[in-house]
Amino acid sequence: MNFDLTDEQTAIRDLCRDFAREEVAPQAEELDRKAEFPYDLVAKMAGLGLLGLPFPEQYGGAGADTVSYALAVMELARADASVAITLAAHVSLGASPFYLFGTEAQKETYLVPLARGEKLWGFGLTEPNAGSDAGGAQTKAELRDGRWIINGTKAFITNSGTDLTGGTTITAVTGTDAKGRSEISNLIVPQDTPGFTRSKKYNKMGWKASDTRELSFADAAVPEANLLGTRGNGLKQFLTILDGGRISVAALSIGLAWGAYDQAFAYARTRRQFGQPIARFQAIQFKLADMLMEIEHGKLMILKAAWEKDAGRDFAMSASLAKLYSGEVSRRVVNEAVQIHGGYGFMDEYPVSRMYRDQKINEIGEGTNEVQRLVIARLMGLNA
Numbered sequence: 001m002n003f004d005l006t007d008e009q010t011a012i013r014d015l016c017r018d019f020a021r022e023e024v025a026p027q028a029e030e031l032d033r034k035a036e037f038p039y040d041l042v043a044k045m046a047g048l049g050l051l052g053l054p055f056p057e058q059y060g061g062a063g064a065d066t067v068s069y070a071l072a073v074m075e076l077a078r079a080d081a082s083v084a085i086t087l088a089a090h091v092s093l094g095a096s097p098f099y100l101f102g103t104e105a106q107k108e109t110y111l112v113p114l115a116r117g118e119k120l121w122g123f124g125l126t127e128p129n130a131g132s133d134a135g136g137a138q139t140k141a142e143l144r145d146g147r148w149i150i151n152g153t154k155a156f157i158t159n160s161g162t163d164l165t166g167g168t169t170i171t172a173v174t175g176t177d178a179k180g181r182s183e184i185s186n187l188i189v190p191q192d193t194p195g196f197t198r199s200k201k202y203n204k205m206g207w208k209a210s211d212t213r214e215l216s217f218a219d220a221a222v223p224e225a226n227l228l229g230t231r232g233n234g235l236k237q238f239l240t241i242l243d244g245g246r247i248s249v250a251a252l253s254i255g256l257a258w259g260a261y262d263q264a265f266a267y268a269r270t271r272r273q274f275g276q277p278i279a280r281f282q283a284i285q286f287k288l289a290d291m292l293m294e295i296e297h298g299k300l301m302i303l304k305a306a307w308e309k310d311a312g313r314d315f316a317m318s319a320s321l322a323k324l325y326s327g328e329v330s331r332r333v334v335n336e337a338v339q340i341h342g343g344y345g346f347m348d349e350y351p352v353s354r355m356y357r358d359q360k361i362n363e364i365g366e367g368t369n370e371v372q373r374l375v376i377a378r379l380m381g382l383n384a
């Protein structure tokens with residue numbers, strides 16, 4: 001077994017590490033405080049080829065593998081989770097459905113500008129009354145005179161309303177199957193579709209600089225050709241998309257934990273109490289040792305899932321395990337990082353305060369901890 005990264009993986013990691021340290025970290029506090037979308041950082045990430053990192057060059061991407069992509073997300077999240085989720089949602093949820101299920105024409109029209117970073121794209125699965133039970137979607141699309149007429153609401157959709165957003169791909173009920181169950185399909189809805197509106201940005205606990213909105217469809221009409229993939233395969237398609245997305249959310253979680261560890265490590269060496277740096281106290285040393293152990297464990301799980309995906313193997317179990325574990329690690333590590341900062345950790349000038357708020361969504365988005373356990377139990381064959 002070889003744990004060395006390739007030269008290309010190392011180069012991408014280092015590029016993202018430098019970019020995150022030099023460009024992202026200095027802006028993180030202000031972007032969070034103002035809940036301001038990071039347009040200039042998105043433009044710079046586009047310039048570095050990060051918005052199309054794992055897609056082939058023929059579609060405007062950088063042709064990197066999933067391991068490199070996971071490393072990139074980790075490095076960005078170490079500096080700012082809002083910037084990292086903007087990239088991760090764009091790649092894993094916005095662009096990859098076109099790559100996985102699009103026709104050549106759809107790849108040309110949609111994937112190329114997304115991979116080049118000229119536009120952002122959302123993926124709308126969740127609804128006000130269909131979250132974990134995403135198959136219970138109520139948004140409907142009816143085929144009339146060669147157009148899909150869409151009615152319904154989507155909730156919590158990332159990257160759906162920025163000035164750069166080109167549209168959102170949504171799941172909608174397009175009929176009923178032979179057994180009377182909802183037939184779900186994916187539809188491409190460009191931003192300028194009449195009847196398609198976005199709410200104002202939600203006020204969130206964390207990920208404040210990222211863009212999250214509710215979407216409404218009132219007789220929104222798109223051409224029949226805006227069906228993405230096979231009609232009725234929407235459920236299967238979004239489960240595939242979420243498998244890949246779990247690797248990036250796991251990377252977000254471990255990146256965040258790692259960033260909090262960096263802060264706590266540096267603080268413990270400079271903060272003095274009882275005449276010495278607090279890093280000399282065994283209680284603090286043990287916390288930092290445990291934090292590092294869990295981060296390392298999470299990193300290995302993520303890289304294994306990414307490696308399996310790159311090798312064309314079934315990675316669903318590894319991705320779910322990595323996502324669940326990494327989300328819980330981010331909670332424990334960020335909590336201890338605040339503890340090591342004492343009262344200062346409760347102050348917004350210290351990055352760990354923002355990280356504490358940014359952490360919680362890691363245990364909710366892309367399948368809650370409870371849902372991950374359900375997925376893992378199913379993959380274990382416990383329901384058979």
Ligand SMILES: Cc1cc2nc3c(=O)[nH]c(=O)nc-3n(C[C@H](O)[C@H](O)[C@H](O)COP(=O)(O)OP(=O)(O)OC[C@H]3O[C@@H](n4cnc5c(N)ncnc54)[C@H](O)[C@@H]3O)c2cc1C
Pocket residue numbers: 089093122123124125126128130131132133155156157158159204207212361364365366367368369370371374
């Ligand atoms: C900031 C943010 C960004 C997001 N971005 C996107 C996006 O881009 N696209 C998108 O489609 N969605 C997005 N989401 C939605 C996210 O994926 C959902 O919030 C998540 O899947 C949970 O759904 P819910 O919020 O409806 O919670 P619910 O499903 O209502 O869950 C509530 C609680 O019940 C538990 N629960 C539910 N079912 C079960 C069960 N069977 N067994 C045990 N416990 C259960 C859950 O684990 C949870 O604890 C985003 C959410 C947020 C907050």
